[in-house]
Amino acid sequence: MMILAPFLTAVILGSIILLITWWFKKMHFSLFVQTLPGILTAITAIVLFYIGFVNIKGFEGAAYGFLAFFLISFAAISFEMAKKNKEEK
Numbered sequence: 001m002m003i004l005a006p007f008l009t010a011v012i013l014g015s016i017i018l019l020i021t022w023w024f025k026k027m028h029f030s031l032f033v034q035t036l037p038g039i040l041t042a043i044t045a046i047v048l049f050y051i052g053f054v055n056i057k058g059f060e061g062a063a064y065g066f067l068a069f070f071l072i073s074f075a076a077i078s079f080e081m082a083k084k085n086k087e088e089k
Contacts, residue, residue: 002063049064
């Protein structure tokens, strides 16, 4: 449960982030706007990791760390989606 709940939360949030990035790419927004969901996700993941490591600690803090790791993975995928659009043109 300690890994499954953060993973499921990250999958739901990550899929929303990827859909937003895809929509921005489809609407041909600038590269900054396309990478904005990934940037915000990465910032959120760093803040969650910090809160879990410094403030909460223990097993619940580790769950925050897992959530941050999975969110960083989705942020990297979002960056690649946005970057791929500009390389094709």
